[in-house]
Amino acid sequence: MDVNGITFSYDGRIDRLHDVHTTIQQGKITTIIGPNGCGKSTLLSVMSSNGKPRQGEVILDGKAIMRYRPSELARRLAVVHQQNEAPDDLTVEKLIRFGRMPHKTMFSSDKAEDDAAVEWAIACTNLEQRRFRTLEQLSGGERQRVWIAMALAQRTPILFLDEPTTYLDMFYQLEIMELIQRLNLEYGLTIVMVLHDINQALRYSDVIIAMKEGRIVSSGHPHDILTAALIEEVYDVQVVIRRDAEAGLYIVPMQAVLRPV
Numbered sequence: 656m657d658v659n660g661i662t663f664s665y666d667g668r669i670d671r672l673h674d675v676h677t678t679i680q681q682g683k684i685t686t687i688i689g690p691n692g693c694g695k696s697t698l699l700s701v702m703s704s705n706g707k708p709r710q711g712e713v714i715l716d717g718k719a720i721m722r723y724r725p726s727e728l729a730r731r732l733a734v735v736h737q738q739n740e741a742p743d744d745l746t747v748e749k750l751i752r753f754g755r756m757p758h759k760t761m762f763s764s765d766k767a768e769d770d771a772a773v774e775w776a777i778a779c780t781n782l783e784q785r786r787f788r789t790l791e792q793l794s795g796g797e798r799q800r801v802w803i804a805m806a807l808a809q810r811t812p813i814l815f816l817d818e819p820t821t822y823l824d825m826f827y828q829l830e831i832m833e834l835i836q837r838l839n840l841e842y843g844l845t846i847v848m849v850l851h852d853i854n855q856a857l858r859y860s861d862v863i864i865a866m867k868e869g870r871i872v873s874s875g876h877p878h879d880i881l882t883a884a885l886i887e888e889v890y891d892v893q894v895v896i897r898r899d900a901e902a903g904l905y906i907v908p909m910q911a912v913l914r915p916v
């Protein structure tokens with residue numbers, strides 16, 4: 656996927672993305688980082704054809720993303736949004752089955768293929784024991800796995816996740832990150848996600864895109880780009896970067912740099 660010079664505005668007045676260029680590498684995990692309001696979710700939305708750029712275009716498999724029919728795009732790319740809502744009385748299995756919608760035509764659907772995709776999504780996300788529960792009977796971490804399972808049931812080669820670990824405790828955060836890593840390594844899914852936890856970004860990404868004020872400041876392998884200088888430039892936070900024999904590279908935020916406004 657190529658992002659070619661995207662400039663985007665919600666209201667036609669203020670640009671929230673300014674001439675953004677990047678290439679999403681197939682089969683890799685790419686993580687978008689940056690402070691609140693810098694345009695991470697906006698970029699993810701434009702990259703999934705959810706918003707028309709003022710300038711530039713996103714190319715997927717040689718074709719501009721805006722030229723895909725919605726169902727055609729939904730067979731290539733699935734999105735797990737930051738906030739998800741569904742009726743509380745819907746069972747896990749029924750909800751996951753909605754992921755099959757893009758594969759149905761007006762006249763037919765391959766029931767065996769649908770069943771196999773739903774079973775695969777349930778198995779990947781370890782929801783076998785929860786399939787007949789309703790959403791309200793699940794923990795936050797289990798609910799997040801349901802949304803991921805629904806996206807997996809789409810059987811797309813590309814998966815976008817917007818802040819998949821927000822509101823989850825340490826256990827569930829790790830569980831989701833390990834699931835994402837497994838989906839990438841075992842099934843070759845191309846993953847693009849937004850994360851706030853810089854250490855998670857460092858540990859699980861092949862490529863990091865660092866944004867500030869609607870622009871890409873730096874992108875590349877986490878070990879190459881995540882320097883103390885870059886983090887201070889992007890977040891206004893001083894950090895120390897350490898390497899531990901067991902834990903590898905890790906970042907410790909030390910101090911917010913207060914700047915006059």
Ligand SMILES: Nc1ncnc2c1ncn2[C@@H]1O[C@H](COP(=O)(O)OP(=O)(O)OP(=O)(O)O)[C@@H](O)[C@H]1O
Nearest residue numbers: 665666671689690691692693694695696697698849
């Ligand atoms: N639907 C919208 N209509 C108008 N402005 C919006 C809309 N969504 C976001 N914005 C604005 O666009 C800018 C970028 O927002 P975006 O949600 O992409 O940032 P973000 O980096 O994902 O932030 P966060 O980390 O807080 O989720 C912000 O100034 C935000 O207020």
